[in-house]
Amino acid sequence: MPRITPLPSSKFPVGARILTRVTKRMIGEAPDTLAMTAHSPGLIWSSAWMDKFLIGKRSIPNRLIELVSVRTAMELGCPFCIDLGSYVAHSQHGVSAEELRALARHEDSAFFTEAEKVAFDLAVAMSATPVTADDALYARLADHYDERQIVELTATVAWENYRSRMNVSLGMTAQGYSEPGVCAVPTTEAVMPQAPAATPA
Secondary structure, three states, X not given: OOOOOOOOHHXXXXXXXXXXXXXXXXXXXXXXXXXXHOOOHHHHHHHHHHHHHHHHOOOOOHXXXXXXXXXXXXXXXXXXXXXXXXXXXXXXXXXXXXXXXXXXXXXXXXXXXXHHHHHHHHHHHHHOOOOOOOHHHXXXXXOOOOHHHHHHHHHHHHHHHHHHHHHHHHOOOOOOOOOOOOOOOOOOOOOOOOOOOOOOO
């Protein structure tokens, strides 16, 4: 249950209406998070531009971008981002159910390359509190990626931290995008809002 009231679609600002149409074409159903960010029109536009960059104007393959985003959401325990990210990774980028389930133990998995594993290590390190990304990690990244790619991977993890932390804080739950059995699992437990205790009669 969200911690604030979603804005009714009849009151959506222009940006939210446009994004509703776009996301329906892309994933079939507009995410519930849109009704939250619709409370702030400026936030709608700034978020849309960042998403647009990460989808199209970067040097990292789509498959890796989605996997890194899902791996980040897993560390932060965001059920909404894990659900939607698993769906996009599987349906649009060919990531198998086995690969999604293997993300939780990526360092020991034969499904992923060394380049992918160090990108997932970045997701884990940047999602820790405090952040544990260090010189040694970035040296390992440099063995597989150029500087532009490293910056874009770092931005991808940072952006997913923003989205996941915001969604968990607002009480957003999974929306049911991913198919049963085709979804990653969180490596931590998000603190979700609890139903109020019943009042004694």
